[in-house]
Amino acid sequence: MRSRRWSVTAAGLGLVLVASACGDGGGDDGAGGQVEVFSWWTGGGEEAGLDALIERFEQENEGVEFVNAAVAGGSGTNAQAVLEGRLQSQDPPDSFQGHAGAELQDYIEAGYIQPLDDFFDEQGLHDAYPDQLVEQISYDGSVYSVPVNIHRSNVMWFNPALLEEAGVDGPPETLDEFVEALEAVEAETDAIPVAVGAQWTVDHLLESVLLGSLGADAYNALWEPGANWDTPEMAEALETFETIMAFTQEESAAEDWQEAARRVSDGEAAFNIMGDWAAGYFDELGALPGEDYDWAASPGTDGTYMWLSDSFTLPEGAPNEEQALSWLELVASQEGQDLFNPVKGSIPAREDADPAEYADSPYLESALAEWQAGPQLAGSFWHGVTVGNRWKNDIDTAVGLYLQNGDLDVLNEALHEAAQTE
Amino acid sequence: MTESSATGAAARGGPGHTKRSAPARPRAGRPVRQGRLRRAVTRSRTWLPGLLLVSPSILLIGVFVYGMIGWNTRLALSDKHAPIQDGSFVGLTNFVQLWQEARWPAAVGNAVVFTVVFVGGALFLGWLLGLLLDKGIRGEAVFRTLFLAPMAVSFIATGVVWRWLMNPAPAERATGLNALFVHLNMDFLVNDWWTAPDLGMAAMALPAVWQLAGYIMALFLAGFRGVPEELREAARVDGCSEWGVYWRVVMPQLRPVVLSAVIILGHMSLKVFDLIIAVAGQQIVADVPAVYMWAMVFEVRDPAKGATIASYLLFTVAVFVIPYLVWTVRKERSEGR
Numbered sequence: 059m060r061s062r063r064w065s066v067t068a069a070g071l072g073l074v075l076v077a078s079a080c081g082d083g084g085g086d087d088g089a090g091g092q093v094e095v096f097s098w099w100t101g102g103g104e105e106a107g108l109d110a111l112i113e114r115f116e117q118e119n120e121g122v123e124f125v126n127a128a129v130a131g132g133s134g135t136n137a138q139a140v141l142e143g144r145l146q147s148q149d150p151p152d153s154f155q156g157h158a159g160a161e162l163q164d165y166i167e168a169g170y171i172q173p174l175d176d177f178f179d180e181q182g183l184h185d186a187y188p189d190q191l192v193e194q195i196s197y198d199g200s201v202y203s204v205p206v207n208i209h210r211s212n213v214m215w216f217n218p219a220l221l222e223e224a225g226v227d228g229p230p231e232t233l234d235e236f237v238e239a240l241e242a243v244e245a246e247t248d249a250i251p252v253a254v255g256a257q258w259t260v261d262h263l264l265e266s267v268l269l270g271s272l273g274a275d276a277y278n279a280l281w282e283p284g285a286n287w288d289t290p291e292m293a294e295a296l297e298t299f300e301t302i303m304a305f306t307q308e309e310s311a312a313e314d315w316q317e318a319a320r321r322v323s324d325g326e327a328a329f330n331i332m333g334d335w336a337a338g339y340f341d342e343l344g345a346l347p348g349e350d351y352d353w354a355a356s357p358g359t360d361g362t363y364m365w366l367s368d369s370f371t372l373p374e375g376a377p378n379e380e381q382a383l384s385w386l387e388l389v390a391s392q393e394g395q396d397l398f399n400p401v402k403g404s405i406p407a408r409e410d411a412d413p414a415e416y417a418d419s420p421y422l423e424s425a426l427a428e429w430q431a432g433p434q435l436a437g438s439f440w441h442g443v444t445v446g447n448r449w450k451n452d453i454d455t456a457v458g459l460y461l462q463n464g465d466l467d468v469l470n471e472a473l474h475e476a477a478q479t480e
Numbered sequence: 481m482t483e484s485s486a487t488g489a490a491a492r493g494g495p496g497h498t499k500r501s502a503p504a505r506p507r508a509g510r511p512v513r514q515g516r517l518r519r520a521v522t523r524s525r526t527w528l529p530g531l532l533l534v535s536p537s538i539l540l541i542g543v544f545v546y547g548m549i550g551w552n553t554r555l556a557l558s559d560k561h562a563p564i565q566d567g568s569f570v571g572l573t574n575f576v577q578l579w580q581e582a583r584w585p586a587a588v589g590n591a592v593v594f595t596v597v598f599v600g601g602a603l604f605l606g607w608l609l610g611l612l613l614d615k616g617i618r619g620e621a622v623f624r625t626l627f628l629a630p631m632a633v634s635f636i637a638t639g640v641v642w643r644w645l646m647n648p649a650p651a652e653r654a655t656g657l658n659a660l661f662v663h664l665n666m667d668f669l670v671n672d673w674w675t676a677p678d679l680g681m682a683a684m685a686l687p688a689v690w691q692l693a694g695y696i697m698a699l700f701l702a703g704f705r706g707v708p709e710e711l712r713e714a715a716r717v718d719g720c721s722e723w724g725v726y727w728r729v730v731m732p733q734l735r736p737v738v739l740s741a742v743i744i745l746g747h748m749s750l751k752v753f754d755l756i757i758a759v760a761g762q763q764i765v766a767d768v769p770a771v772y773m774w775a776m777v778f779e780v781r782d783p784a785k786g787a788t789i790a791s792y793l794l795f796t797v798a799v800f801v802i803p804y805l806v807w808t809v810r811k812e813r814s815e816g817r
Contacts, residue, residue, distance in 0.1 A: 138779075142563075146563065169564075256760075311765055312643065312760075459582050
């Protein structure tokens, strides 16, 4: 008698455990009137910009509930891990954020996202975006995402007072002038000539040096499959890179980009090469443009815009495709981009933005003017425009190992090899 | 652990049941078979409830631990280098290839340096603190709590604080510990901490030592207290010095404590991830196998390579843990448990 009760209890307990382990597969009601958008915009200007878009979306699409599935974490590393799980288990959001360009390659090859060629035609987006931009985000002739904004990677931030103290006349325009300026700063002042941060900011510096040394065309050709990196030009570019690295601060590995940028506005360092999100950070610090800090294109890259962009996609099997397309329509529109970008601190990817919206920020105003003047475009590799995740990781590893052993030939060889495997 | 003790309990409960339901003597023909059936049923009553009770956990552990280990091994032996590939069996190719690249041997080297300093440092410091407390210090309870407190902090929080303490800035811009050294006119102590190319990982182990030393102290203190006072008295009567009492009488009794401590610290050290991410982020200078694995799985999206690194991690942890399990089982058996 007792043992039977035991068996029943045990069996019951077993069932409960099994049931709780399996869980239920999330009961989507699938009813219309909803759109779920996945991003990593959870703080600061990014979140405020997204909120402005959401508000407008809900006004224009009454009765459609907006589900904001944002996952926190810098530059989306956490979010991408979460997203990967959802995509693999065929539970995609209606639209998700991704860096435009080769970073989406894995999703495209896996068949997770749909081509948006028809959408681009319907909305006339081919005319609204620069041709070179559309070309650089295309994969096998199709576009897969809608760029919302443009950030610039090749910006040189400098401290005007320190430059004056070192006797440097205005921002250096070529890499040779840059090295001379660094030498002058080292000789004449107590400041750090050029500040960098942790390993990834060195990758970031490398892409600006490559662009400045090789020029936009040769730089863009580096990202063709099987490109030759084992050239005298590349060797020269890497030597310049090594020369510049010798002027950085010893403790860089323990700092992130914010600390490196702050050194410029605080007068501790003369130069820093960082993306234009630094402008928003300087605003936060209360630093004054033109006084505490100033900017120019990184040496040798004037007239070229090394860009990166946040974009939205249409996943294969999105539960609410119709609403997702309305969302994409909003983020692709001039109105949507002018709502989002001034708050986020970036410029719109479209060429027809209204400059008045950006007049509050001296940096954004000048950046937008330059973008609308039709510069040469080059994609940032570190921010996922020109290379997929594997290639990017290979370059990062090569740079990290170089920081350890200081062997430039090994770095060149590793970079060449990374270009062959893709 | 839990399921083995549960089966043990069921087995112990067994004999009582069989005795109580001793079967009737079998007769001819059908009844014999019936009797056998009845006996089988009654016998099943002795083991079935126990089995049912533990089967959920056997099932769950089977699927979610051993099943996953099996799946991981299968991946590691395949060439599934992208999530969309099917992957075919390639034997140990992945395991060999890892050693031919530059990053993996460096990561392993870092893990070895970290493990040696962390395990050695925490053992020594824990032992020393335990010894001092055992000698009877005023306010022992206060010190015990103080030394144990770091255990309550997560590796992430420890990492954030020590990242600042171990700032590698040179003397003219020093912060953290370097600033303290400059302030005390001990400039020669100013150093690169974890950013030093070769032995930087030794500095990385300092926060881990700080965090775990108190725990090891508690283990040793319990061990010291477990040694009967009579043994020490006897040694003292025989003219043994106080140091000799500890070294020759007490310490040999503490071998099990040392072994458990080494195993606990060792497997933590091989898996270390959060501390590294909090102090250094993803940088080659502080690369360890767990960080490398994370990058392969979640950034590069290379299942086979990630699984290969995971297999190496599992294997090295097993090298620590399996001897310990064997030793525990043997000891329990010899004690007649």
